[in-house]
Amino acid sequence: MIRSRLIFLLVFISLLGCAERDLKERGLVTDQAMVVSAHPLASAVGSSILRQGGNAIDAAIAVQFALAVVYPDAGNIGGGGFLVLRQQDGTLDALDYREKAPAAAHRNMYLNEEGEVIDGLSYKGHLAAGVPGTVDGMVQAHEKYGSMPWDKLVQPAIELAAKGFPLTSKEARKLNEQRADFITYNTKRPEFILQDHWREGDTLRLQHLAHTLERIRDKGRVGFYEGPTADLLVAEMKRGRGIITKADLASYRAVWRKPVTGQVGNYRIISMPPPSSGGIALIQLLTISEKYPLQDWGWNTVGSAHFMIEAERRVYADRAKHLGDPDFYDVPVEDLLDTAYISSRIKGLSLDKAADSDEISAGVPAPPESPNTTHYSIIDAQGNAVSVTTTLNSSFGSKVLVAGAGFLLNNEMDDFSVKPGFPNSYGLVGGEANAIRPGKRMLSSMTPTILEKDGELFMVVGSMGGSTIITTVYQIILNVTKHGFSMQGAINAGRFHHQWKPDWVLSEWGALGAGTGLELWLKGHRIAPKDGGIGRAAGILVLPNGKLEGGADPRGDDAAAGF
Numbered sequence: 135m136i137r138s139r140l141i142f143l144l145v146f147i148s149l150l151g152c153a154e155r156d157l158k159e160r161g162l163v164t165d166q167a168m169v170v171s172a173h174p175l176a177s178a179v180g181s182s183i184l185r186q187g188g189n190a191i192d193a194a195i196a197v198q199f200a201l202a203v204v205y206p207d208a209g210n211i212g213g214g215g216f217l218v219l220r221q222q223d224g225t226l227d228a229l230d231y232r233e234k235a236p237a238a239a240h241r242n243m244y245l246n247e248e249g250e251v252i253d254g255l256s257y258k259g260h261l262a263a264g265v266p267g268t269v270d271g272m273v274q275a276h277e278k279y280g281s282m283p284w285d286k287l288v289q290p291a292i293e294l295a296a297k298g299f300p301l302t303s304k305e306a307r308k309l310n311e312q313r314a315d316f317i318t319y320n321t322k323r324p325e326f327i328l329q330d331h332w333r334e335g336d337t338l339r340l341q342h343l344a345h346t347l348e349r350i351r352d353k354g355r356v357g358f359y360e361g362p363t364a365d366l367l368v369a370e371m372k373r374g375r376g377i378i379t380k381a382d383l384a385s386y387r388a389v390w391r392k393p394v395t396g397q398v399g400n401y402r403i404i405s406m407p408p409p410s411s412g413g414i415a416l417i418q419l420l421t422i423s424e425k426y427p428l429q430d431w432g433w434n435t436v437g438s439a440h441f442m443i444e445a446e447r448r449v450y451a452d453r454a455k456h457l458g459d460p461d462f463y464d465v466p467v468e469d470l471l472d473t474a475y476i477s478s479r480i481k482g483l484s485l486d487k488a489a490d491s492d493e494i495s496a497g498v499p500a501p502p503e504s505p506n507t508t509h510y511s512i513i514d515a516q517g518n519a520v521s522v523t524t525t526l527n528s529s530f531g532s533k534v535l536v537a538g539a540g541f542l543l544n545n546e547m548d549d550f551s552v553k554p555g556f557p558n559s560y561g562l563v564g565g566e567a568n569a570i571r572p573g574k575r576m577l578s579s580m581t582p583t584i585l586e587k588d589g590e591l592f593m594v595v596g597s598m599g600g601s602t603i604i605t606t607v608y609q610i611i612l613n614v615t616k617h618g619f620s621m622q623g624a625i626n627a628g629r630f631h632h633q634w635k636p637d638w639v640l641s642e643w644g645a646l647g648a649g650t651g652l653e654l655w656l657k658g659h660r661i662a663p664k665d666g667g668i669g670r671a672a673g674i675l676v677l678p679n680g681k682l683e684g685g686a687d688p689r690g691d692d693a694a695a696g697f
């Protein structure tokens with residue numbers, strides 16, 4: 135009784151924040167080229183590469199390395215990511231540089247003798263890290279599509295790390311918040327805690343990282359997976375009882391995959407295939423949405439929000455059962471994208487009443503602490519488009535810096551299903567498809583996406599946000615294609631999220647129109663407000679006159695840059 139009153143109060147309070155914002159106002163508009171990323175310095179690096187005549191892949195490589203310096207909570211060389219490419223002539227490609235489980239990993243590695251999950255082991259510290267994929271991914275992207283010399287693309291990041299850069303207030307706050315974890319989980323004092331308390335405008339210099347980047351600049355993949363960097367990483371593992379070996383590093387290879395695509399009305403969705411669940415889930419959601427009058431119902435009204443929640447409930451149930459690394463598990467991609475199958479998933483969907491997700495997992499649905507990943511979108515002057523989402527998983531990953539090499543290791547092992555039905559840090563459950571196996575890639579929700587409209591490039595978009603990435607990208611696309619918002623407005627607009635289990639709707643403050651939260655609650659939806667925002671997106675829209683509009687997320691320090 136007290137709990138339901140509390141929920142009612144929260145829903146009611148959430149309505150108070152419903153200020154009408156101008157969701158059609160445009161973000162930065164440029165004539166030829168655009169980069170949108172989570173940090174103004176990284177966007178400036180990408181834009182400068184494009185100005186020098188580099189293509190979208192050149193800019194993507196430079197932005198990836200720059201983010202590893204100026205946005206260390208998610209930008210990385212010790213993590214992984216996905217890149218989706220549409221060349222100007224319409225050719226598509228996708229690069230999977232997701233981390234892999236080390237050879238010594240096994241399915242029960244995070245369980246105690248009673249078979250119970252050991253709290254935090256897959257999430258913090260050395261054992262949480264998968265074998266990093268970023269550097270090999272960037273090298274392979276450069277070999278296949280790069281046009282500028284490799285060293286010119288790594289150099290801007292080296293300069294940022296060696297000379298230092300001013301911290302934004304958000305970054306200073308995050309570094310201070312992580313101080314205790316940095317002390318607990320590191321075997322040597324990392325550069326991030328040399329100062330007791332960071333303030334906005336303080337200069338952060340990362341000398342060890344600068345030297346590691348120099349080795350990558352001079353030797354490519356060997357500069358990371360072999361030689362001094364590999365020695366330092368393996369020594370770090372030994373001190374912290376981690377399991378990544380030199381053989382794991384030497385054998386890591388990023389993989390080129392065929393993007394998943396789906397035609398929805400006039401739009402063709404091009405997105406990341408497994409081991410991401412994002413592309414399939416997004417196409418399922420948009421296909422289902424095409425069958426209902428979302429446009430007439432209006433943005434975030436009770437009709438559209440209820441329908442979207444019910445669609446999300448069904449799509450995330452599929453995710454939990456069917457999706458995993460296609461190199462280890464037979465993911466039925468074609469079947470999941472079959473239009474008849476997708477239609478069958480919404481049979482019985484009531485427009486009046488919330489369904490029940492079977493069992494409700496205990497606890498608050500929000501992740502235990504600030505998660506982090508980052509997305510950037512690029513279009514070059516030739517019309518090539520790149521959509522990249524890259525991550526350490528949670529904020530500052532495993533919290534472990536490789537001593538002497540200055541980079542953070544991911545905690546991506548937590549994206550595996552560590553035990554069937556046991557929720558990961560995003561509350562996601564899974565089973566056999568996503569069980570741990572040596573050399574296997576953990577399932578992801580990252581959804582770097584490109585849209586065509588009537589065969590022409592239309593949008594580049596993606597987001598951070600763990601399990602909420604898919605629903606964030608879904609809502610942004612609907613905001614533009616159904617509700618006529620600008621790219622900036624579509625990203626500014628409030629968001630909500632449902633993921634089957636736990637059976638909660640997370641909603642940003644003020645995301646639901648006046649009365650909507652209450653009406654949804656009366657239909658049987660459990661709604662929990664989400665502080666700190668859902669997702670952080672970066673998008674570029676091609677306007678009817680051929681100009682480009684950038685959408686940079688006001689939830690972070692994100693910035694668009696271009697010319």
Ligand code: DON
Nearest residue numbers: 505506507527578579599600
């Ligand atoms: O791959 C995934 O789905 C997660 N590791 C992404 C993490 C994430 O987005 C956290 N940031 N908010």
